[in-house]
Amino acid sequence: MAKAEAASRASSPAKGKPNKDELLRYYRDMLLIRRFEEKAGQLYGMGLIGGFCHLYIGQEAVVVGMQAAIGEGDQVITAYRDHGHMLACGMDPAGVMAELTGRAGGYSRGKGGSMHMFSREKNFFGGHGIVGAQVPLGTGLAFSNKYRGNDRVCLTYFGDGAANQGQVYESFNMAELWKLPVIYIIENNQYAMGTSVQRASAETHLYKRGSSFNIPGEAVDGMDIQAVKAAGDKAVKWCRDGNGPIILEMKTYRYRGHSMSDPAKYRTREEVDHVRETSDPIEHVRKLMLDAKFVTEEELKEIDKEIRAVVNHAAEFAQTSPEPEPSELWTDIVH
């Protein structure tokens, strides 16, 4: 009856009572990502960030909620829309921004850029540029946990576009076969670059994509951080209890283009505005806190100021940190 069980797991998570400290932390963490990404967009516009730059604006509740559900030693891996994941993992915004500007103070000493950053210390394993390639990698990280016999889980993020890559299903098969502790988080922001899910996927309910492997899946409102956290808690427990992989399809939305150079003609401005006005993840938490009288407008303004200061400092550092030494060209090719 594994399959029937799998299907029945897609119930909506019970929302816990709002907790002031939790909500405040979510608010701060999401706001940091939002402001950081806005600043990155600005620096890109100024020509200080080059190449590809994929912003996470709109999707903040997914990573912040999932990060709240995991603990010390759990791993995170994602694709190239990765700045939010790095900040959620606790990586230094200045180091991330300096990598975006290609400076020596960046996490990869300027050699990776927006799509390729890593932090062993924070268990963030990248930062990968080939759509879907991070999925077997995350499955391998989960394999290493199982091999060692620890109870760590690996959060493996990918988008609705990657959900159509073959290696995702090769990974699903091995993960379930070997009961690997991996949570596949499908960030369904509804557009794979310019192609909507409806135009690309025969089965648009992506949480069902594990059903032929007996991997349970659940659709989650990815704009509601409490729903994300609740689903994350359940999924982490599922993995830690030795049940193998699980899929969470986060229904989310990106406000900006696929990358900076996306004219976004595949959707209307009204569609984007509608999402921003009705289901913005940060506004949602802000309203929850104000309604519950956990905070005042003034206190929120103060938080906003603090976050802006952090981001401004990151941007300054990213512009003043020197470019890598020319000799860095030849380092880190092999050990």
Add this chain to the structure above:
Amino acid sequence: MPTEILMPALSPTMEEGKLAKWHVKEGDKISSGDVIAEIETDKATMEVEAVDEGIVSKLLVEEGTEGVKVNAPIALLQGDDEPKAKAANGNAAPAPKPSAQPAPAAAPAKASQAQPAVAQPPAAALADPHIATDTPMHTITVREALREAMAEEMRRDPNVFLMGEEVGQYQGAYKISQGLLDEFGPKRVIDTPITEHGFAGLGVGAAFGGLRPIVEFMTWNFAMQAIDQIINSAGKTLYMSGGQMGCPIVFRGPNGAAARVAAQHSQNYAAWYAHVPGLKVVAPYFAADAKGLLKAAIRDPNPVIFLENEIAYGRSFDVPKGGDFVLPIGKARVVREGSDVTLVSYSITMALIIQAADALAKEGISAEIIDLRSLRPLDTETVIASVKKTNRIVIVEEGWPICGIASEVGTQVTEQAFDYLDAPPARVTGKDVPMPYAANLEKLALPTVDEVIAAAKAVLYRS
């Protein structure tokens, strides 16, 4: 103090554009995310979103203006409550706080080196371990040598494991892993589904997670399904992470033509992988080299491509018995010294050059035989030293001629020892065709001893 709104670059290559339309007017209050203007480039029309809050105090560029340079001020924004950090190019930005070093440990600057900073640093000298003349040897097959290497390394390090198709219960498609399941159990000898792309990526992830995987491809032909993971994930991550994250993994399996298995199963991938910085590539022929280099590959902190050969698996050679026999990756071996011509090869075609050298000896021609063993790093030093002595070189491989290992060796010799050459370097390679099935055609497609002899005589100007 107003903030300047600058003409944004909306693609990596944009230098200027047309300010097509303003969506705001002076005096409008805007917040971040509001569309304030439309910009046209030769590629697309894009909307410009505000990144700061405030009141538009002045529009500096009229709509419809063409050729507005990136980073030129296009409007002024008055902050609504307090002074904001200046959004311009940072020339007015305050000095950074000295305490603000981000997490990654920066390597000490090496700019003081006397050599030009962008020159490739020289490689360290390598040497095989000294083997005392009274070291006991035993004669084993290449297959057994590879198995011994894996078993010894798995005994030595619990993080080493083997995965691949049929490596466990079936005892290996070519019996390389025979007996390993019995000794190490299913946790460390793992039968995978037929899913090369998936298990290659999974192996790389496990290496990121601190394990030391040996990933067996039943043959390298099937690894083309996995080549993205090998090159992009295994090969480039150390560099892309600024040295933080390496990938200690061995990908191994038989490479090149077997016999009568036709085009899709008869290909030499040596040049493909040797092309990639970030990988090491090893292709031994002799059993001792297979053992010593596989042990080195398993211990190496980098991704190592280990190219074996199905036909060579069953050939027997002397191997030092016992001990911990590890050879350096990146070091060629002079198999036989000679004075008239240098014959260079690797893997299965070593057999051809040895036979050719024997035949040439009967005609009074002394050939020096070099086994490259490693293809990246490529030990050109040993080859050049030999050419300086013999002044003639023939490079032999089973791979295709275009952009091959032989082409590379020939080029390096020409670049580094041109004045020592008495004849142009000669190549004997597989023919530039997909491998045919018919027995006679297959024979024609592969390099032969006669071709090697003819090439050696040609560079000696003898017939």
